[in-house]
Amino acid sequence: xxxxxxxxxxxxxxxxxxxxxxxxxxxxxxxxxIHLSIWRVHRRIGMSGGLLxxxxxxxxxxxxxxxxxxxxAAWHAEAYLRHANEISPLPGARDLLSALTMAQVPWAIATSxxxxxxxxxxxxxxxxxxxxxxxxxxxxxHAKPDPDLFLAAAARVGVSIEQSTVVGDSVWDMLAAQRAxxxxxxxxxxxxxxxxxxxxxxxxxxxxxxxxxxxxxxxxVR
Amino acid sequence: xxxxxxxxxxxxxxxxxxxxxxxxxxxxxxxxxIHLSIWRVHRRIGMSGGLLxxxxxxxxxxxxxxxxxxxxAAWHAEAYLRHANEISPLPGARDLLSALTMAQVPWAIATSxxxxxxxxxxxxxxxxxxxxxxxxxxxxxHAKPDPDLFLAAAARVGVSIEQSTVVGDSVWDMLAAQRAxxxxxxxxxxxxxxxxxxxxxxxxxxxxxxxxxxxxxxxxVR
Numbered sequence: 001x002x003x004x005x006x007x008x009x010x011x012x013x014x015x016x017x018x019x020x021x022x023x024x025x026x027x028x029x030x031x032x033x034i035h036l037s038i039w040r041v042h043r044r045i046g047m048s049g050g051l052l053x054x055x056x057x058x059x060x061x062x063x064x065x066x067x068x069x070x071x072x073a074a075w076h077a078e079a080y081l082r083h084a085n086e087i088s089p090l091p092g093a094r095d096l097l098s099a100l101t102m103a104q105v106p107w108a109i110a111t112s113x114x115x116x117x118x119x120x121x122x123x124x125x126x127x128x129x130x131x132x133x134x135x136x137x138x139x140x141x142h143a144k145p146d147p148d149l150f151l152a153a154a155a156r157v158g159v160s161i162e163q164s165t166v167v168g169d170s171v172w173d174m175l176a177a178q179r180a181x182x183x184x185x186x187x188x189x190x191x192x193x194x195x196x197x198x199x200x201x202x203x204x205x206x207x208x209x210x211x212x213x214x215x216x217x218x219x220x221v222r
Numbered sequence: 223x224x225x226x227x228x229x230x231x232x233x234x235x236x237x238x239x240x241x242x243x244x245x246x247x248x249x250x251x252x253x254x255x256i257h258l259s260i261w262r263v264h265r266r267i268g269m270s271g272g273l274l275x276x277x278x279x280x281x282x283x284x285x286x287x288x289x290x291x292x293x294x295a296a297w298h299a300e301a302y303l304r305h306a307n308e309i310s311p312l313p314g315a316r317d318l319l320s321a322l323t324m325a326q327v328p329w330a331i332a333t334s335x336x337x338x339x340x341x342x343x344x345x346x347x348x349x350x351x352x353x354x355x356x357x358x359x360x361x362x363x364h365a366k367p368d369p370d371l372f373l374a375a376a377a378r379v380g381v382s383i384e385q386s387t388v389v390g391d392s393v394w395d396m397l398a399a400q401r402a403x404x405x406x407x408x409x410x411x412x413x414x415x416x417x418x419x420x421x422x423x424x425x426x427x428x429x430x431x432x433x434x435x436x437x438x439x440x441x442x443v444r
Contacts, residue, residue, distance in 0.1 A: 195418070
């Protein structure tokens with residue numbers, strides 16, 4: 001338990017899918033009669049879908065009913081999967097994971113998505129749920145910004161969370177990293193600003209996986 | 223020439239159309255074989271379309287040819303207009319313009335878009351190109367971050383630019399405001415972070431038009 005590990009978020013961190021998720025959530029919320037500006041949806045992406053819906057219902061003063069939450073989540077998945085064929089890996093995503101594998105640095109993926117929505121994007125970066133360590137929403141009680149996903153991911157690769165670095169594009173990843181006592185590395189590829197990530201605890205911010213790969217030695221990888 | 227005027231950007235400032243513009247540009251660029259992460263497109267939205275294409279071509283090392291620029295711009299317009307029916311006004315947009323009209327404070331709209339793409343969104347906020355002062359890309363030599371659009375808008379309402387406040391959601395609006403010697407007010411409704419707008423010169427940042435309306439007295443409107 002003395003080596004370091006990298007625990008990656010998926011959407012906006014390894015694959016370029018945040019904007020499709022944003023519009024899919026916006027469409028699902030509109031369908032339920034919840035009218036929210038798109039940037040407000042964007043700033044909630046990356047947290048647990050259930051938490052996102054709770055929060056938005058509370059803000060708009062609508063009743064938080066389980067049937068409504070399930071309906072909105074199902075509409076989001078439907079709208080998102082309709083756009084899944086437009087999604088690309090982020091620059092450097094495959095190379096970064098390969099470089100870590102070559103350097104014998106353990107890595108895992110920890111996503112607030114369910115396997116249903118994550119699977120097509122995992123394929124894009126050559127990651128296999130059968131072979132590689134992936135923790136999805138299905139396996140933990142609470143998703144981000146709770147620390148559960150990252151704690152489970154660190155356990156999966158047998159590295160202590162205090163030796164782990166969380167890599168994510170959203171404020172929720174950085175907050176979950178702090179709650180888990182991991183270091184947080186922010187990527188701009190999800191569309192948050194650099195200062196938003198730093199203010200949420202990122203100790204370093206890179207543009208995207210390619211930029212992080214070019215600076216791996218700053219993160220203690222040798 | 224001694225009263226103040228407000229010069230508004232349109233997309234992301236008065237109407238919730240930035241994310242549709244982002245995906246439309248991304249689609250148009252992909253169609254030309256230019257592969258760029260979506261967040262990088264987002265951070266260029268609001269500047270002149272021609273400048274945006276130039277910049278992206280230069281970054282990707284592709285030849286900057288007039289025919290290519292026109293083709294990409296036409297594909298963007300086509301993709302954007304396909305989504306025009308999904309676009310809503312931002313909260314408070316109509317009320318803010320009405321409040322200024324009631325207070326006899328002149329206002330104008332200055333957009334990097336052409337009238338073809340701007341017209342459907344102007345309708346949404348009850349603004350008429352026949353009745354209200356609107357300056358579009360068609361009327362000036364250089365769009366944002368050049369100051370021309372805001373200079374033309376101030377001239378249109380007969381207020382000096384030094385007495386004018388530019389309201390926009392993007393870094394390009396704030397830079398154009400500085401170049402024009404106007405004050406800049408940033409809105410978060412286009413999806414930029416607060417610090418990005420402040421760093422580009424915003425002297426005040428609000429969430430959206432409704433939030434700005436609630437704080438109009440901070441801006442000298444009585």
